[in-house]
Amino acid sequence: xxxxxxxxxxxxxxxxxxxxxxxxxxxxxxxxxxxxxxxxxxxxxxxxxxxxxxxxxxxxxxxxxxxxxxxxxxxxxxxxxxxxxxxxxxxxxxxxxxxxxxxxxxxxxxxxxxxxxxxxxxxxxxxxxxxxxxxxxxxxxxxxxxxxxxxxxxxxx
Numbered sequence: 001x002x003x004x005x006x007x008x009x010x011x012x013x014x015x016x017x018x019x020x021x022x023x024x025x026x027x028x029x030x031x032x033x034x035x036x037x038x039x040x041x042x043x044x045x046x047x048x049x050x051x052x053x054x055x056x057x058x059x060x061x062x063x064x065x066x067x068x069x070x071x072x073x074x075x076x077x078x079x080x081x082x083x084x085x086x087x088x089x090x091x092x093x094x095x096x097x098x099x100x101x102x103x104x105x106x107x108x109x110x111x112x113x114x115x116x117x118x119x120x121x122x123x124x125x126x127x128x129x130x131x132x133x134x135x136x137x138x139x140x141x142x143x144x145x146x147x148x149x150x151x152x153x154x155x156x157x
Contacts, residue, residue: 012071020050020078027082038090045097046081046089053078098124111139118146 007014024046031039053074057064064070080088107119108131119127134142 012075016071016075016078019075019082024050024082041093042087042090045093049081049089049092050078115139115142 024043027039028043028047031043034040057074077088080086081092082089107116107127109116111119111134119130122130130142133145
């Protein structure tokens with residue numbers, strides 16, 4: 001029973017580095033090689049959150065040393081962030097970060113005023129898609145799409 005008790009007591013030290021560092025490192029390198037930005041988002045968010053956790057630990061280590069369950073809470077939280085079943089880091093990015101921090105809120109000043117206003121109202125993903133469309137086909141093509149959409153909306157109402 002002594003061996004099992006020792007393993008249980010030091011479970012965080014045995015499994016933690018693999019869950020919190022080795023697997024995320026491997027998955028981050030794989031994400032760099034894929035064309036999709038979704039996995040990049042997951043792993044960049046993970047590393048930012050892991051950095052915050054580390055800074056928190058370094059700042060409050062005197063308090064945390066009195067909490068015997070801190071290491072297990074950290075391990076569970078990092079497992080939730082990392083494991084593909086949960087993708088917790090992507091969840092935090094989608095539900096919290098993206099709603100409260102508007103990164104990339106500026107729109108290219110070369111667009112006409114009306115287009116800039118419309119683009120600023122769009123989500124970041126939609127805006128990126130529209131800007132790629134404008135780069136590929138030009139502002140006139142985008143204007144034709146907007147006019148066609150307005151006609152369709154009027155016809156349906």
